[in-house]
Amino acid sequence: MVIPVRTRGTTEFQGKYPEEQFQFYFRQHWIRLFMPFARMILITAIIATMGYFLVELSFASGTGSRHIVIIMILLIFAIVQLEFLIHFYNHCLYMVVVTDRRIHRIKKTLFITDDQQSIDLWVIQDIVKSQHGIIQNTLRFGSLRVEAQESLLRLHFIPQVGKKYEELMHLREKARHWYIQHQSAHPSGSAPHPTT
Amino acid sequence: MDLVYVILVALLIIAIEWVLWHLFVSKSKGLIFPLETDESSFRVATPIRLRLFAIAHTAFLLTLICSALLFRW
CATH class of the missing domain: 1.10.287 (Helix Hairpins)
Structure with a gap:
């Protein structure tokens, strides 16, 4: 399991909702450079x-x-x-942040691009991990394809892709569990965010 | 080459590096940068080290280009 040393939940970043709790973040593998x-x-x-x-x-x-x-x-x-x-x-401006509720992909360049795509964890249907070739398996990086009903998030050159895959699966299940509890307990109101 | 032209070239290099750094800083607002204690493989790229890298890169360019203009012209 990926356990970042920085304090969980308190790290701020662009696009973060107040009730979200930061889990971990990563940039692309150095092989990209x-x-x-x-x-x-x-x-x-x-x-x-x-x-x-x-x-x-x-x-x-x-x-x-x-x-x-x-x-x-x-x-x-x-x-x-x-x-x-x-x-x-x-390379420094491309970042993926995972909270207890969403996956945020922030993709910027110096001159042209400033994109952010967020996908809720509880709507994710499939997470597909890909590691092909000697280099990817030796350096332990790869790709993740996160599929929801109407969204698709492709993440490439992910370092420690195996650990990230396991952590995302774990967070998705927790988010689904929280969402089901929220739906049954508070059909029209808000509920406390899931604790880690 | 005249020292004046070398100084102008040096100022141009510094200006370009400053513009790129300023763009990077403005774009990186709202992003997360590693702490020294992070387990991320990118943990060497802390904000302070990125600034030092920009300064070192500028100094590297200035040294090579200006010395080539001054001594090999």
Whole structure:
């Protein structure tokens, strides 16, 4: 079972209802950043090598071409570095929060995207865990597909996906139990939130 | 290259990094960031360390680009 060290129930986040109690949260697995990082390293190495040979070899042919080469190399280097930085920030802005009542997926990017999707735990019909391939099984990440009657929530690159799957199943049952009690005890009013 | 142009390039880099950091801070309001004691695999990315990473990244870019302009021009 996933037991976060931070205090359950008190952590605030955007879209949280007052009666919800925070359970746990997670971001995507670090493997999501591996390809942008590898691409940044590879391109930097290539332009550094090209820059060394072009600048050193073009030293005797005049300063004009040398300056152009240096500017192009530095421009490409800066663009590659800033692109990775943007990828990193976007990685930090994607978050899934699970409370005792809902699953919230907050997906933002620096410039374009600002989405939030929430799904009630007691309406969830199926939770499907997927882990395919050596890398996913070795690094213990995967995907979860959370299906309700009219909603579908897909979560990819989930770290410790097995533990998350078990915890979600457990919380879903508790939420269903609370909802049934709430319906029978208070048909038109409110009931205390489920305790953990 | 003249020192004035190098300073202008440095200011441009700092401006771009500041804009990206400011966008990130404004977008991250309402999100949860790890505490040092969190069990999350992302626990290294605490708010303070993210700020230090942004500063270090800016310093890295400034050092490489400005030294290339000053000494290899």
